[in-house]
Amino acid sequence: MVKHKIVLLFPATVVEQPFLYHLVKDYNLIINVLKANINPRKEGTLVLELAGDKENYDSGIHFLESRGVKTVPLEQQIVWNEERCTQCGACTVICPTSALEMIRPEMTVTFNGEKCIACGHCLKACPARAVEEHY
Ligand code: SF4
Ligand code: SF4
Secondary structure, eight states: OEEEEEEEEEOTTTTTSOHHHHHHHTTOOEEEEEEEEOOTTSOEEEEEEEEEOHHHHHHHHHHHHHTTOEEEEGGGTEEEOTTTOOOOOHHHHHOTTSSEEEETTTTEEEEOTTTOOOOOHHHHHOTTOOEEEOO
16 A cells, blocks of 8 residues: 655646546545645646555556646655745744644754645745745
8 A cells, every 4th residue: 555645737638537536436546635726727736645556556647647647746846945944934833734844942944745735825924935836
């Protein structure tokens, strides 16, 4: 059994197709939708936790890629630039999963991509633009 958080990027041409249905029915995968931004006839993004037998998981990812859906590991989507970070702590107050966290008593900020659900709150909160969204 494998379990990963991934971001699916749908081009406008395929955004209305029932990909999640096929992942469940054809590849026996367990899906937990963490975030969705799907607009009819426009590009869409979906953040998922996807779990299942490794062979089925790999086949499901291959199915998505073969239909034009790009898949990106979630930890690659939100990128924290430590050098640009001023350690102000604003993001750590609003991060719902403590992916961005203030370590005490050192009072230094750290980022754990495994905990991040790509909600985007930190992007708006950061005055130094030290957090970026990468596709
Ligand atoms: S995108 Fe959301 S979960 Fe991820 S680090 Fe930023 S605030 Fe936290
Ligand atoms: S809001 Fe930006 S500058 Fe402040 S701690 Fe977070 S990443 Fe660093």
